[in-house]
Amino acid sequence: MFAPGSADGFKSVVGPRWDEAAAVQYDATVTLCRDLMRRFRIAADRVTLHGETPGEATLCPGKNFPRDSFFKDMRRA
Numbered sequence: 001m002f003a004p005g006s007a008d009g010f011k012s013v014v015g016p017r018w019d020e021a022a023a024v025q026y027d028a029t030v031t032l033c034r035d036l037m038r039r040f041r042i043a044a045d046r047v048t049l050h051g052e053t054p055g056e057a058t059l060c061p062g063k064n065f066p067r068d069s070f071f072k073d074m075r076r077a
């Protein structure tokens with residue numbers, strides 16, 4: 001679970017209110033990802049961040065996205 005205000009979180013981007021919103025957005029992102037994986041039978045090792053997808057030339061979702069937490073939470077049974 002993403003901890004608001006954690007060192008790898010979003011707090012440093014904009015401030016405390018954004019941090020609160022980001023935690024809700026983070027949880028929604030994990031929930032949506034898990035739902036899509038279940039419905040379309042997508043294996044966890046096939047999920048990539050946009051900027052880490054082969055052929056993509058974006059940095060999205062950015063260096064402040066809690067990548068490690070996301071992949072851990074996304075794989076949670």
Ligand SMILES: [Zn+2]
Nearest residue numbers: 050058060061
């Ligand atoms: Zn993107």
